[in-house]
Amino acid sequence: MKSNKVTIRDLAKALGVSTTLVSFAMSDSPKKYRVSDEMIAKIRAKAKEMDYQPNNAARSLRSGKSNTIGVILSDISNRFFADITRCIEDQASQNGYTVLVGSTDEKPERLANLIKVFQNKGVDGLIIVPCEGAESSISELVASGFPLVLIDRSFDNINVSSVTLNNIKATSLAVNELVASGYRKIAFVSYKTSLTNILDREMGYRKAMRLNDLKEHICANEIDYSSINNELLSLLPKLIKQGTEALIFSTNRLAIEALIVIQSMGMTVPEDVAFIGFDGSETFAFNLYPKGITYIKQPIEQFGYEAFNLLVANIIAGGKTDIVNIELNPELVVKESSKKS
Amino acid sequence: MKSNKVTIRDLAKALGVSTTLVSFAMSDSPKKYRVSDEMIAKIRAKAKEMDYQPNNAARSLRSGKSNTIGVILSDISNRFFADITRCIEDQASQNGYTVLVGSTDEKPERLANLIKVFQNKGVDGLIIVPCEGAESSISELVASGFPLVLIDRSFDNINVSSVTLNNIKATSLAVNELVASGYRKIAFVSYKTSLTNILDREMGYRKAMRLNDLKEHICANEIDYSSINNELLSLLPKLIKQGTEALIFSTNRLAIEALIVIQSMGMTVPEDVAFIGFDGSETFAFNLYPKGITYIKQPIEQFGYEAFNLLVANIIAGGKTDIVNIELNPELVVKESSKKS
């Protein structure tokens, strides 16, 4: 930004051509303007030689686009979202975009605020992991026609592009693996929520249990996410005493906390109870566990890749593309914790 | 950015004043231009009424400053750095700055690249957690006069502003606590590195051990950070067999992995060995541990706060402020793991 920065005009002067030509040659698709190949090569070579760096502010001001997108997470300290953000950033930087990241900490007021802040900063579009209670903010945004893609979670009653996991399939895979290992008394440990993705995981469990003619044991309403540790300390022994042979968890955090609680009770997996976790991105605990933990793996890279591309298509179309809902496939990573010992 | 956006000119027209006056009134310090109080109030009220949003691109282009800073971390998946980044972002947004974040994954080539990328994007300054081997990139940056603040780690031979922990004090505190609890055979578990902050932690341990007339047991060179788990699995039993009564760890990650390894060996803390971890930001493992883990706590908020303010002072001064090195105080959070059982 210093005054000694090389500009398009300096380049033009040095080459004896117009700034127009330089601008064309430096653009992403110079062919569109039918600039000769030699000219493109000549200009770009000179640009490199003089270390020309386009001025983003000028570009944005003129084009009305910032080439910046905003990513609003529900919780940046969740490794799963942090990893997805990383993938989005990779995609973005390869495509000349800059990413602004914010976190709502699962608070809908903060979401409304962040949307405004990012729009004021001139982002061209938003990728959002909505929290509970975000419906009004999201539907307002959709109504305004602002380019938007939801990720991980969506709302049944809002028509908006999204990239989500096939959650039904995810827990079905887990149930079937345990059944194949010979387990019958399989419990699903979740928590009180209205998030569709978590509820879908419960539905996947129910469906698979029914198809296997097994009785469901759902511990969804007994857990308050803000005091997991204590809840699990009282819940897990009860479940095991009642004859539960295997546990499936609806989230990564729940699974990790449960694993630590189980260890601290002096029990082991799968000897005392079989165990399938959800998502292995924060796997240091899983990997270190001597026997290895079976878990449902989400395609993190695909989340980032698809969301970014969907958003950019949306931006380029001026917010007028069709609604696209992409559902990604989970994968079961099988280790010892789901096998009969 | 749409064409229906309200501009400074629309405001001026609506109020019957010049754009100059509007610009003055909307600036951070309108008093500087001796605009009358009523006028400021009138203009700002109208701005609010018409929902005026200043165009950042125009502002940047004109002023030559982007009001954007870059934060380059050594490892974004480390919760300690993620938390600091969060604090920097809070500070930044309160002061009208936007933060761009990148991670080098401890690779010096990536650092050199990210510095370039961020400069091309027009950041006004950089906050960097340098990785090993970053000396050349950092000293080049310092020589160019670009506003820069290092965080967490610094280099003895480079004269650059920084915010670091008083690492000597950190491990001294730990040693003294264990000694006060009656332990004598205290080992320091670290890893092979040239990072000054880690080496300082070793020095703090050495110093405190000497002052207490105790013999040092340092396990620094025996651990390769990329295969901690296996290393610890062989190291820890050996140490304990040799009579080590207490362990101090030089990093958060090392401590967490060690705790899990200790558990998996069927041992408990502090019955089999006393334990002091480094930093509790990723404390879910610590908190869940039944007895509670004593750890050295770093002042995360202060890291973010001081680094941001130092950088902004630097930016405003055009990179010509004095070098300032801020050393923050660690705190020992005492739980059961450092007490005689």
Next chain:
DNA sequence: CTGAAAGCGCTTACAG
């Protein structure tokens, strides 16, 4: 295939 020129929305010397 190439050039002259307008204009994006601001800030800020300069002049009153």
Next chain:
DNA sequence: CTGAAAGCGCTTACAG
């Protein structure tokens, strides 16, 4: 205390 005007560095119709 206030206004007219230049200009930041680009992109892009328009005209050849």
